[in-house]
Amino acid sequence: MNLPQAVNGWRPEPPAPSTPVREAIGSVLYEFRWIIADTAMLTWRMLMHYRRNPEMLLSTIFGPLMFLFLFTYVFGGAIGRSTEINYIDYLLPGVLIQNNIFTVMQTGIGLADDMQKGFVDRYRSLPMARSAVIGGRVVATTVIAFFSAIWTIGIAVVIGMRFHGGFWPGLSLPFVVALFCFGFAWISALVGVSVRDTQTASSITFFVAIPLTFLSSTFVPIETMPGWLQAFAGVNPITQVVNLSRNLAQGGPIAVYALPTFLWTVFFVFGIGSLATWRYKRIS
Amino acid sequence: MDHAIEVRNISKSYGSVVALDNVDLDVQRGSVMGLLGPNGAGKTTLVRILTTLLRPSSGSATVLGYDVVRHARHLRSYIGLAGQSAAVDDLLTGRENIHMAGRLYHMPKRQVQKRAQELLEQFDLVDAADRSVKGYSGGMRRRLDLAASLVANPPMIFLDEPTTGLDPRSRLELWDVIRNLVSEGTTVLLTTQYLEEADQLADEITVIDLGKVIAQGTADELKHQAGSEFIEITVRDVEDIRRAASVLENFAENNECDIDEEARKTSIMVQDGASIMVQVVRSLDTEDIAVANMAVRQPTLDDVFLALTGRTAEEAATESEQEQN
Amino acid sequence: MIQPAQLQDRSPLGELVSAIAVEARWIIADTAVMSWRNLLRYRRSPELLMFSTLSPVMFVLLFNYVFGGAIPTGDLNYIDYLMPGILVQTTIFSATTTGVGLAEDLQKGMVDRYRSLPMARSAVLGGRVVAETLVSLFVAFLMLGVGLIIGMRFHGGFWPGFSLPFMVAGFAFGFSWIAAFVGASVRNAEGAGSLMFFVVFPLTFLSSAFVPIESMPGWLQWFAYVNPVTNAVDFGRALSQGGPIVANAWPTALWTLGMTFVIGPVAVWRYRKV
Numbered sequence A: 001m002n003l004p005q006a007v008n009g010w011r012p013e014p015p016a017p018s019t020p021v022r023e024a025i026g027s028v029l030y031e032f033r034w035i036i037a038d039t040a041m042l043t044w045r046m047l048m049h050y051r052r053n054p055e056m057l058l059s060t061i062f063g064p065l066m067f068l069f070l071f072t073y074v075f076g077g078a079i080g081r082s083t084e085i086n087y088i089d090y091l092l093p094g095v096l097i098q099n100n101i102f103t104v105m106q107t108g109i110g111l112a113d114d115m116q117k118g119f120v121d122r123y124r125s126l127p128m129a130r131s132a133v134i135g136g137r138v139v140a141t142t143v144i145a146f147f148s149a150i151w152t153i154g155i156a157v158v159i160g161m162r163f164h165g166g167f168w169p170g171l172s173l174p175f176v177v178a179l180f181c182f183g184f185a186w187i188s189a190l191v192g193v194s195v196r197d198t199q200t201a202s203s204i205t206f207f208v209a210i211p212l213t214f215l216s217s218t219f220v221p222i223e224t225m226p227g228w229l230q231a232f233a234g235v236n237p238i239t240q241v242v243n244l245s246r247n248l249a250q251g252g253p254i255a256v257y258a259l260p261t262f263l264w265t266v267f268f269v270f271g272i273g274s275l276a277t278w279r280y281k282r283i284s
Numbered sequence B: 001m002d003h004a005i006e007v008r009n010i011s012k013s014y015g016s017v018v019a020l021d022n023v024d025l026d027v028q029r030g031s032v033m034g035l036l037g038p039n040g041a042g043k044t045t046l047v048r049i050l051t052t053l054l055r056p057s058s059g060s061a062t063v064l065g066y067d068v069v070r071h072a073r074h075l076r077s078y079i080g081l082a083g084q085s086a087a088v089d090d091l092l093t094g095r096e097n098i099h100m101a102g103r104l105y106h107m108p109k110r111q112v113q114k115r116a117q118e119l120l121e122q123f124d125l126v127d128a129a130d131r132s133v134k135g136y137s138g139g140m141r142r143r144l145d146l147a148a149s150l151v152a153n154p155p156m157i158f159l160d161e162p163t164t165g166l167d168p169r170s171r172l173e174l175w176d177v178i179r180n181l182v183s184e185g186t187t188v189l190l191t192t193q194y195l196e197e198a199d200q201l202a203d204e205i206t207v208i209d210l211g212k213v214i215a216q217g218t219a220d221e222l223k224h225q226a227g228s229e230f231i232e233i234t235v236r237d238v239e240d241i242r243r244a245a246s247v248l249e250n251f252a253e254n255n256e257c258d259i260d261e262e263a264r265k266t267s268i269m270v271q272d273g274a275s276i277m278v279q280v281v282r283s284l285d286t287e288d289i290a291v292a293n294m295a296v297r298q299p300t301l302d303d304v305f306l307a308l309t310g311r312t313a314e315e316a317a318t319e320s321e322q323e324q325n
Numbered sequence C: 001m002i003q004p005a006q007l008q009d010r011s012p013l014g015e016l017v018s019a020i021a022v023e024a025r026w027i028i029a030d031t032a033v034m035s036w037r038n039l040l041r042y043r044r045s046p047e048l049l050m051f052s053t054l055s056p057v058m059f060v061l062l063f064n065y066v067f068g069g070a071i072p073t074g075d076l077n078y079i080d081y082l083m084p085g086i087l088v089q090t091t092i093f094s095a096t097t098t099g100v101g102l103a104e105d106l107q108k109g110m111v112d113r114y115r116s117l118p119m120a121r122s123a124v125l126g127g128r129v130v131a132e133t134l135v136s137l138f139v140a141f142l143m144l145g146v147g148l149i150i151g152m153r154f155h156g157g158f159w160p161g162f163s164l165p166f167m168v169a170g171f172a173f174g175f176s177w178i179a180a181f182v183g184a185s186v187r188n189a190e191g192a193g194s195l196m197f198f199v200v201f202p203l204t205f206l207s208s209a210f211v212p213i214e215s216m217p218g219w220l221q222w223f224a225y226v227n228p229v230t231n232a233v234d235f236g237r238a239l240s241q242g243g244p245i246v247a248n249a250w251p252t253a254l255w256t257l258g259m260t261f262v263i264g265p266v267a268v269w270r271y272r273k274v
């Protein structure tokens, strides 16, 4: 094919090499390289947003503070009797997960905003990797969630939380939280690319995330709930990851919760993630 | 290949709304094509199809020899798009916005930096380059958006209503920028609702209305279709207007005469304004009609639209809006 | 044709009386118009309607089923204990909309238009407050309905029970003036929103709304006891579940009147100074 000439200076790379096999391998590698590079670029964009507009971090910073305080002191006296361990020890992993689910839920709201403002048109007319627009936001919110997890653990330790599950499991806690939230961010992304409106995206987020996090072992042992709720709370992925985190911090069986958590995360990233990317590609 | 764009029988419908209806279009390399039409005519839809954002319902189109559906990926490296709303990031600086666009075109870092500086200078944004875009004026945002779409020196650029919402001064500034682009050999397709804008910038104009191409040609050719010149008479006394009109009618090219009673104006379309004017004056004099003002007027593109569709551009826009509701 | 009112000769006293009467009449009429406009927003934005109705219902269900089994509340069923508390909390939160909306209007310059009209100045604020109070009343009834379905019962007689939503809306009405004051002072919707959140959140939770105060640590108890939200919730609980009504009524009445007649005029004054 006849390559058009750029008017001056830079010219884009020519299309990949020509034998079918080489073309296939070449285009996969080429593809992969640009998925990474473009995602990094858009992650940078989002991190600059947080840097220039630190108000965006207000709820990430004060949310855990408020929740830890509220549940430890206000509800702790009443609820705390129902848990076998110290209530703050019981509570921390739940608050970690809940708060960071809200943090990564920003992914979809931001994507909807990009669409409303015509950004996505610009991106889609560029020769960049398709998944990077979503990927950049997912990675950026995950980074924030990771630091938020460390901050939350810090506050909890100040108000009396202690690790009883050993050094390495304890250390892995923020990583596990971030990994799960990375998965969850793709759900939010799917919502964002589907509704394309920030208002709607944030209400859906709210009405999904609140019940999902409350109807789990986040705040109270599920045995105290009515039977029909226990069934739901038992299969809720939030319960799996909260229990995993709790046992990492406080000791207890890990593998039983690690496996479902891992499977859910894989499903979110690859299943929901591909669906979100597919929907994004089909935007018209 | 002397056509940068070839559109063949493109149609696009959204449910029952037909946004484009069998559109054909050729754009010469290195020329400026003005896509002119009222709100809702289908301009954005065509631009979105040509920039690979939207698949046509039927028909085909090539841009720079690439099929917009089959070769979409390659094509994207060679086009620039400045959409209807400026797609610039408020929290980044002007320079960062251009830089990001360049990196997403997969240009090497060094070259992007050099090019960003060039563009900032060219678009008069150097002073504001390292401030965040939040504080930019409407005109600056548009210029930045345009700069970002030009970062890879694309040989083909699409501008969707580049001056809508700008104040007159910013509009003039942007016109200059676009003229410069053209002088560098870039092919431009620009859409506009302003008849004057197309006249000023475009080598060739395609008029579209309700998704159909209704006329095509240079500004002069289109003006010719609307008749070459107008004679306008304003009578001093409203009572005289009918009589004045019946006098004028005899000179009209198409034996038709427009009357605007409120403005006490009557006008006709003629071939050779100056010489007919003399005869008109004589006849009015013998009829004893007092004249307040008389003029020979060149047709505007508004007249063109009126001649082509039987309504003004404004009426067409309201109509399309009503259709939606 | 509209013509300005004719000036008439009157005795000074008669003039004053009629001026006040005319003024009052317009304050009421203008407030009604503004309330209407504010209520229309709910019809135009299903989003807003959903948020202000669905989320209170959701929290009733969540608190009852998730925490109900874990929070001991003495003789009362948790749902009986919870309802007055969550009613007060929800309506106070919804009252903050007043301030956020007002700040938004101020930001957009909408208020400039009202201010240029010959309407009563207090009507812009009054309209919002009245509209939000009506919405609160509606939401309170809705929540009570859901509460009754999931097992809440009145044990304090028909009339006290029936008056519960009105009492709750009345308290929220008083609170709206605080929100209006914040909105007129901050003039930035987001700022007003988060400021209000950080006031309302502790105020509603550090009270007897969700858990008995005795289960809190000592240093929190004294705050919870003086918190006006505790007064309102205890009053609501007395109305719906029986208990001393008068002893609980007067602190709530005082707070409501105080917020309306002290903070209210200050809010109007701040708004006039814009």
Ligand SMILES: Nc1ncnc2c1ncn2[C@@H]1O[C@H](COP(=O)(O)OP(=O)(O)O)[C@@H](O)[C@H]1O
Pocket: A284, B014, B017, B018, B019, B037, B038, B039, B040, B041, B042, B043, B044, B045, B046, B320, B324
């Ligand atoms: N996504 C869409 N869904 C439904 N109708 C659409 C969509 N986009 C455009 N239209 C309709 O298609 C017609 C052409 O729109 P558009 O191309 O935006 O016009 P223009 O850019 O000339 O103002 C209009 O009637 C518009 O309402």
Ligand SMILES: [Mg+2]
Pocket: B040, B043, B044, B045, B084, B161
């Ligand atoms: Mg358009």
